[in-house]
Amino acid sequence: MSRLHIELPGLQLKNPIMPASGCFGFGREYSQFYELDQLGAIMVKATTEKPRFGNPTPRVAETTSGMLNAIGLQNPGLEKVMNEELPWLSQYDVPIIANVAGSTIDDYVAVAKRISTASNVHALELNISCPNVKEGGLAFGTVPETAYEVTKAVKDVSDVPVYVKLSPNVTDIVQIAKVVESAGADGLTMINTLLGMRIDLKTGKPILANGAGGLSGPAIKPVAIRMIHQVSQQVSIPIIGMGGVQTAEDVIEYFLAGASAVAVGTANFVDPFTCPTIIESLPVLLDELGVNHISELTGRSWKKEWNLQSSSH
Amino acid sequence: MRQIKAELVSQTKIASSIFEAIVYHEAIDDHFQPGQFVHVKAGMGSNPLLRRPISICHVDPEKHLLTMIYRAEGKGTRLLSEMVPGGEIDLLGPLGQGFPVGNLGAGDTAWLVGGGIGVPPLYYLSQELTKRGVTVKHVHGFQTEAVVFYEEKFKAFGPVTITTADGSYGEEGFVTNQLNHDVDYLFACGPTPMLRALESFPAKKGVYLSLEQRMGCGIGACLACVCHVQGDETGLAYRKVCSDGPVFQAGEVVL
CATH class of the missing domain: 2.40.30.10 (Translation factors)
Structure with missing residues (x-):
């Protein structure tokens, strides 16, 4: 068995690296650069029941070591994703994690029910954390009761395991994590973007047409690491970590914090080869660290038995 | 790519x-x-x-x-x-998709209209059109004399008119005042207000505009740089400036 192979609910991953939702479209653009089969999985663009145009432009603004986006869940809608995007992706031997979004619980249920039947969709990522839409999104992910309700409703109809994507824009992320676990979530993905804003000095107004947007990129990595470190000690479901991952070293840090797999978001925009480069670099890094299998690293930053082991080395 | x-x-x-x-x-x-x-x-x-x-x-x-x-x-x-x-x-x-150079041939005439940092792509265009026997004329608008560039370089391919907003060099005012209508094609790259002013220019065979937009990935994946499609009543149709453009035929997208 490969030292990068990971088994998670619904997912047999060749390696723990996957592009994050919203940063990879449905894979077509990146397939011009490399074979998508190399990836552990692909988290495809959020899908809503009806097509969405999204927010007005400008939709992105750069920040120090990061970027703000307010795309607004633009996507072609469930029908087209089922009939065109997922069948196109099925030419590749790679599990798809379908990101499910909506404005109401009924929306989420409708998308989850249908998209979970696609043969290459091996898991759902329940998007209750998008900061860029007026209804739904973040509103579901910041209130424990609604987070519970939507998770349970989606679990009831999904044919595949459900991972819930958590928002960092909360006072107590552990509380939300526990609540969705109790609602039946099979795993967590974290973190979505942090709410932020930039203002144009010339106009005196926000750069993004939407005003605020979601902050991503290396700037948010320490926030994600801290939150995964906290949450992974309090839940027993696996975590797919994300936020500012650019290198194999970043991936190791996520595992040490408590992640079982890692997604790459903004870095795809900077270097389209980020995912394959990380996958190639990981075994070398594991050798350097004296680690046989990458999964041994999950949670080492807080596991007591690891303290004992490391002191006996 | x-x-x-x-x-x-x-x-x-x-x-x-x-x-x-x-x-x-x-x-x-x-x-x-x-x-x-x-x-x-x-x-x-x-x-x-x-x-x-x-x-x-x-x-x-x-x-x-x-x-x-x-x-x-x-x-x-x-x-x-x-x-x-x-x-x-x-x-x-x-x-991205560039200017439709292949559509033009000997005997065609074209206006090349640039605004500020929108001027550079017209240089390669002008060279390639000239090679095909197209007669080109240039109008380039700048804010002020200090930011004018490549005037002599463009003259190798055809006449050049420079305008400056403050009148410090060339003709005072905007590029749009310098164009006559008797032409087959118009190609433009520059700020959106300039492109809007040229959108309905009555060139006989076609008007092509190169758009500017804040981009993320540049390859069509992130949907940062989308624009609406003219005449689309659903409001859902879109084009990506980075991969469907940056050059569009006038009338295709909402500026």
Whole structure:
């Protein structure tokens, strides 16, 4: 068995690296650069029941070591994703994690029910954390009761395991994590973007047409690491970590914090080869660290038995 | 489209804050078309994080040279302007859909209209059109004399009229006042208000506009740079400036 192979609910991953939702479209653009089969999985663009145009432009603004986006869940809608995007992706031997979004619980249920039947969709990522839409999104992910309700409703109809994507824009992320676990979530993905804003000095107004947007990129990595470190000690479901991952070293840090797999978001925009480069670099890094299998690293930053082991080395 | 680690061959300040960079890489060839762009990583590390879209000003496919002209105004372009020959520049390209050069031939006439940092892509276009026997005329608008560039270079292909907003050089006012209507094609690149003013220009065979928009990935994946489609009542149709454009026929997208 490969030292990068990971088994998670619904997912047999060749390696723990996957592009994050919203940063990879449905894979077509990146397939011009490399074979998508190399990836552990692909988290495809959020899908809503009806097509969405999204927010007005400008939709992105750069920040120090990061970027703000307010795309607004633009996507072609469930029908087209089922009939065109997922069948196109099925030419590749790679599990798809379908990101499910909506404005109401009924929306989420409708998308989850249908998209979970696609043969290459091996898991759902329940998007209750998008900061860029007026209804739904973040509103579901910041209130424990609604987070519970939507998770349970989606679990009831999904044919595949459900991972819930958590928002960092909360006072107590552990509380939300526990609540969705109790609602039946099979795993967590974290973190979505942090709410932020930039203002144009010339106009005196926000750069993004939407005003605020979601902050991503290396700037948010320490926030994600801290939150995964906290949450992974309090839940027993696996975590797919994300936020500012650019290198194999970043991936190791996520595992040490408590992640079982890692997604790459903004870095795809900077270097389209980020995912394959990380996958190639990981075994070398594991050798350097004296680690046989990458999964041994999950949670080492807080596991007591690891303290004992490391002191006996 | 591919990722290229090109070598900076020369870097010249050609006007106030305006730089001309020439890079070499063996993959730079005739796949690079007028109106396309390259996505340039400025500086090392993650600040600034994103690439900068820079238009293709000229390509010498035999010598594998690419010329880019950019304005150093933000952190990224300032870092780029500090690079010296011999340095390595990481770029993705060629990206996007350029001007439909192949549609034109001997006997056709064309206006090439540029505004500010929208002027550079018209240089390669002008050369390629001239090669095909097209008669070209240029009108280039700038804010002020200090930022005027490439006037003599364009004159090699056809007459050049320069306008400045403050009247410090050439004709005072905007490019739109300098155009007569008796022409087959009009090609324009510049600020959106200028493109709007040219959108319904009555060229006999076609008007093509090159758009500018804040971009993320530059390859069509992130949906940062979308625009609406004219006449689409659903409001859902879109084009991506980076991969469907940046050049569009006038009337295709909402400016």
